[in-house]
Amino acid sequence: MPAWLELPLPDGPVPVVLTRRRRQTIGLRVGSERVEVIAHPQVPLSELEAVLRRRSDWIAEHWRIQQQRKRERLAETHSLCLLGEVVPVRRRAEGRRVRVVHTDGALEVQGVAEGDEAALRTALAAWVKREAQLDFPRRVARLGAGLLRSPSACHLSAARTRWGSCTAQGVIRLNWRLLQAPPAIIDYVVAHELAHLMHMNHSAAFWAQVAALYPDWRVARQWLKTEGHRLFALG
Template identity: 35%
Template sequence: MPFALLRRPDPDHLDIVHDGETYRVAVRRRPTARRLTLRVSAATGEVVITLPARSAISTAQRFAVSHGGWIAARLARVPERVPFAEGAMVPLRGVPHRIVRRCSRSGITRIEADAAEPVLSVSCGPEHVARRVQAFLDGEVRRDLARAVAHYTAKLGQGPVRITVRDTRSRWGSCTAGGALNFSWRLILAPPVVLDYLVAHEMAHLREMNHSARFWTLLGQLCPEVDAAEAWLKRNGTALHRYG
């Protein structure tokens, strides 16, 4: 019996050169895909090529190379990333705060009302600034989410089985069929009305697991700021992925 020829495993990425610049393109193979597609995430700048089951990697390579100019143009529109580092400006509840490192070993991260501008004060060595800021923001968003969930639990008459905070890319919040709520930690960067709206939205799904007219009526009864929050997210949501 002849041996079947096995296809070599796909590489995890392709390196595409255009105008002297090299771009990393992640490779995803999807059996349900009908054609080659390229996508550049407006949030993270990740470039992904999706292949149908039978497409060869060499075909994907040629396709990506032929779209090098398109990739470069899309990446040029992705906002520059802002790491959590000393001196960086980071929004906290919609208000820009400058990260300031204090010469102290107390390990305390706190908000200070500086005379010139709001400050996020971090007491640690420079190598720990990013971790301390991230931990602080995680704690703040969990507190804000807990308060909002308690508020809407009282209004709705029911609450979630649990709340999970993650760094989601495709959605700001979600509600499972089992009644668990998931939210992006990045909501702490947005104005409070946005977090409040997202909590109301997902909690409305506890009663209406759809986007029917009944769902939107219920959401409007829970939260009067639906239009304002959605408009803010449409204008500014992508930029929240710049940070950290």
């Protein structure tokens, strides 16, 4: 979408795009690449320009926030947490296909051009998913070895609001992003879902089963509440 105009801000001009839509109010959206103005087709351009001038301080503040978040995302792709440990990420543009190699204590991403951060995150996410598919079933088998009921399957989940789930049929799903967390945190989520094999609720009996499988569950649950957002660096 071509820019409608450039809005002068303290940190430099910002492109503004205009979207015409039937709505009663004038909307403003500040992204990391542009500002979007959403207005009814009959609202004159002069009125929209006046709104931008009046809201320039608000726009400038949110633009700075978006730029900081963008810088943080770029920094995160230069390293990756793997089982709670920070692993450096190196890239080599050479290569006909994209592949990730774990060697010498670092992750080498091949076939991704310098500056293509989206492709880098995609490659790293795919690698983490493959590693999680190997790691998680082993944890489920180890922690669930003494249970009266075994899970029928263990799959990966890409949910953005849940770390795991367990169906009435015994299918356990674990969020692939958990592979970036410390092993103890992964074990807690596994124990949580294994406990659902016996108790499809969050009753006292359920939490007693969780404690039997993983005694420090309260500490792990709090870690996910305070630090879990960091596991979404790859999307």
